[in-house]
Amino acid sequence: MIAFQPEEAQSALAESVHAFAQRYLHDNAREVETKRALPPQILQEAVSLGLTALSLPEALGGAGLNLVTQAIAYEALGWGDLGSSQALLGAQTGHHLLAALASQTPTQDRLRDLAETSVCWVAPVWGERPQADGSLAWQRNAGGVVLSGESAITLGAQHAAHLLVAAGGQEGMAILAIPSAAAGVHFRPHALALGMLAAGVGSVRFEDVRLEEADLLAVGETAQTAIRQALTTLAIEQGALEVGACRAATEYTVAYTAQRRAFQQVIAAFQGVSFVAADMAIETEAARNLIWKAAVQGDKGEDAFSTAAMALAHAHQAVRFVTSNAVQLLGGHGFVQDHPVEKWMRDAEAQVLLFGRELELQSVLGDALWQAGAKDGTAGFRLAENA
């Protein structure tokens, strides 16, 4: 039955996450960005509340939340501050791969061990088919495995205890787990001034890193399937965070324009202002609905890969539109750092660069659509009579 009503437990979770996000992410966002790091006590608080393990299944020590519930919780975090959320969650993107692998393999001891540490998925790539990071290669060597190459730019890696990568090799694509402290692992922080300053944006160079057979978590078909599933759930997480950012920016803008006066009236009275605010609200609503749609599909056990890619593409578009207009409607005040909106806009722009560009996401969807076709697309019309 078509319905848009979160259950009581979901609303309660959203409320408690919201309270955390307000106190630790929203109110500290400037400080976190200036120090380029999340204070340890915020991380501890988040860990104790289970907020860094929202995407982990019960089998791996997580809460085992379904995707809709995850989306609701992530939206509440994203509302606090997108950049700070990534500083908190960026080192845990590997949970999506672990969860996907856990759903396929019966032996989960290794996955459970990894899940107990912070585990970052280095450079997820959306493409025509689930891909390895093209510049990473693995091969077998003397009873073990060797990984080499430099990853694409990603976030969270330098804050994680373990890194997960998808690399190409002669036997096919593989998912590998690498201890951050392993010899030959070099972090290359990138001076990204745009946004996500506290999220540890950079690439990782793997200089003939020697790994054990056990670090090879999946190869070939199994790896492909896991990556596809992990990209699906990662897209829902990222999209939901973006929806939260959209909601925060819309609320802030409405509140500001409702009290800011110009030409003897509040500027909300000008339709050039209020109509843009309406569009911000509409885009936010649609983005949330599409994320929920992908989540529902995934929770039903259906393949939600292209729906999730579509939803993330939509969220990308929405978060750029909404945060950019938030700055616009605050005018000069939006451009300076007295208000949070300029940071939200920068973070949003960095976010969409790092998690699947719109073109890539739309290619994923476009391929699926082309393949599926439209059964009755041209059916029924009588064209000849008209010619």
Added chain:
Amino acid sequence: MIDFTLTPQQKQLREMAHAFAQGVMRPYAMEADRIEDAPKAYLQQAMALGVGLDLGGAPGQSGAERADDRPQERTANRNGVLLAEEIGWGDPGLALALPGPGLGGPPVALMGTPAQKEKYLGMFRGAKEPMWGAYALTEPEAGSDVSGIRTSAKKVEGGWILNGRKIFITNGGRAAWNVVFATVDPTLGRAGQRAFLVEKGTPGFTCTRILHKMGLRASETAELLFEDCFVPDENLLGGEAQYQARSNGPAGFRVAMQTFDNTRPVVAAMAMGIARAAYEYTLEILRQGYAPTGHFYHSARERLAEMYRKIEAARSLVWEAAWKGDIGEPNSKEASMSKAYAGRVSLEVCAMGLELLGPTGVVDHPVEKLYRDCKVFDIFEGTNQVQHLVVARRLYAAHGIRV
């Protein structure tokens, strides 16, 4: 619960509507556009199948599930938008031409006296010939601003005298009855408004013109004139007592607005159905002409994905508004959101389809017709700007600001 699956009944409903759209509407679509009317054969076929345009007005017909006599959750709005998407996909002009109470249904169902409901909605039960109801609100000088209507209603012995002009009235000329909005005193604004059921053939009531349009040509759009038109007391919609109750704002206006809250998602759903038709048609034609390789394919798939994504986003807003209406919560914000978004992006989708098809799309394919048909969905039932106004008012109401 958050869910997007249809019940078995809704799936069945949608399949039936789809079959009708494909098998009955589409074969007449191009001809209807050319002759600027709904072909008689089409209307007869629709009648024979018992298909009518009913937006929740007439008891016992499709889409008119009543909340009051059924214990289970009301689904009429959700069913309505599912149907509307399919018939919009079939042909929007022929959809509006479907016999039935149409837009006139909801105000009668919401506000009519038992006798009025029985007479004016009951007449559609078992009708042998095509029959229509209509909703006459818009005037040449008052479209979006409903409070600005000037058609006058003057109380006289045993009834009312109407004078004024109505324009852009769907099926207004051929309708068996129009719900006509008039004012007893323009200075009272909305409080002065009354709605009347005016039957076809009432002395003083004439259809002066059928308008020629950019699209939606299969649908009749009429201009109506009321010259000292006498309407008996029993045809004042809901009876005078309803208009005296001020607890919830002016009743006449409230009726007009309640109608919109119910029908805006339906109109948005039809627009989205048109967009889906354009998307699907474009996709199939391109698949017949191109292999999935090369530059054109790579550009086209992005466009197709964007078209599809926007349709999905529009559908999600439509369903949300319909759901909220079904559970009895105020949904005017969501209704306007769905209409504002679907109206805009549906036209964008049609335009992208035209562009992808190139000149061929204009000459040999219905996509150019869909494009022409689609435009008005961003205008009628409240223009895009009016929808934005409604959404903005709800946003700023929380801050005590009226925008």
